[in-house]
Amino acid sequence: MLRRFRAFPAVDHAARGCAPLWRGLFRVLLLAALLALPAFAAEGLCGPTATPPPRNVPDEPFAETRAGRTLDEPDDWSRMATATALRVYKALDDRADLVALPIRITPPNARPFALAYQNLLATELVSRGMQVSLAPEADAVELDFAVHAVPVGPQQPVSAAHTRPDDKWEVVLTTTMWRGNRYVIHTADGFLVRGNELGKYVDPDAPGHTVRPFRSRSVPMVNR
Numbered sequence: 001m002l003r004r005f006r007a008f009p010a011v012d013h014a015a016r017g018c019a020p021l022w023r024g025l026f027r028v029l030l031l032a033a034l035l036a037l038p039a040f041a042a043e044g045l046c047g048p049t050a051t052p053p054p055r056n057v058p059d060e061p062f063a064e065t066r067a068g069r070t071l072d073e074p075d076d077w078s079r080m081a082t083a084t085a086l087r088v089y090k091a092l093d094d095r096a097d098l099v100a101l102p103i104r105i106t107p108p109n110a111r112p113f114a115l116a117y118q119n120l121l122a123t124e125l126v127s128r129g130m131q132v133s134l135a136p137e138a139d140a141v142e143l144d145f146a147v148h149a150v151p152v153g154p155q156q157p158v159s160a161a162h163t164r165p166d167d168k169w170e171v172v173l174t175t176t177m178w179r180g181n182r183y184v185i186h187t188a189d190g191f192l193v194r195g196n197e198l199g200k201y202v203d204p205d206a207p208g209h210t211v212r213p214f215r216s217r218s219v220p221m222v223n224r
Helices: 009-046 060-065 075-093 112-127 158-163 195-200
Strands: 103-106 141-151 168-179 182-194
Touching: 075 112, 075 141, 075 168, 075 182, 103 112, 112 141, 141 158, 158 195, 168 195, 182 195
Parallel strands: 103 141
Antiparallel strands: 141 168, 168 182
């Protein structure tokens, strides 16, 4: 009965002959779609992959100042802060117990260098994804730096540096980061400044920067 309604038997035969070819093509397209789906789904769910900050940038500012070059503020201050931030980043990257903790920066004094360096260092740390606390926290990792001055040549007090503006002084910057009772970072670097610029770095009246003259005293002699 059904054979009477097949008006085009040749067309029907050709369609049945092409069916395996269409099924094979469909399987290839389906396999390609399944392979592309995991990458598309991962990017859609997790977002683009973040590029980690650089780790192997050399400490160029300190290498240049060791040769006796005078600092060019504030450009060199910023580069020094960048080098210190990279040191902190490398150190915390190896410490799974500290990498998520906030960092507390404490300046040694209120001199222009200390205040500017604190802000520059905080900016460099935050830009690299590290947390910097505004106030003391119980779980914070402490980061501080000390500034000391040593005359290049005859010993003289820091308070007298302005009277000899062309004399050179070596400023030693010591950076320390610790947690509990153990150091995480402890580095010291030096650079040269002139006597008329020394006040930007150290307080002439601060303890340790004033050379007091030796006062003689009489010693009683006892004859035996």
